[in-house]
Amino acid sequence: KVDTRCGLHVHVDARDLSTETVKNAIKRYARHENEIDKLVPSARRNNSYCQPMRDMVSWLDNRPASHTARQIAEVSDRYWKLNLA
Numbered sequence: 001k002v003d004t005r006c007g008l009h010v011h012v013d014a015r016d017l018s019t020e021t022v023k024n025a026i027k028r029y030a031r032h033e034n035e036i037d038k039l040v041p042s043a044r045r046n047n048s049y050c051q052p053m054r055d056m057v058s059w060l061d062n063r064p065a066s067h068t069a070r071q072i073a074e075v076s077d078r079y080w081k082l083n084l085a
Helices: 019-031 033-037 053-061 069-075
Strands: none
C-alpha cells in the first residue's frame, strides 16, 4: 500500500546518451508526468525536491538547438523529477 513513507526512484546510466536522446527523455517524461506521479503519494509529487519536468521542457524550448546533453545536465540540479545531474 502506498502512503507518505513511500517514494520511487530509478537509477539509469545515461552518460553515453546523445543530446537528442536526452531531450526526448525529458519531453517523454513530461508528457507522461501525471501518470508517473500516481506512483507516489500526493505529498511527494510537487515539492521543492521534485520539480515538474514540464518546466524543464519550457526551458529547453527557449534554448538554442546546439545545446549539448552535458550543458542540459549542468543546468539541471538533482531536484527535478528526472534527475540529469
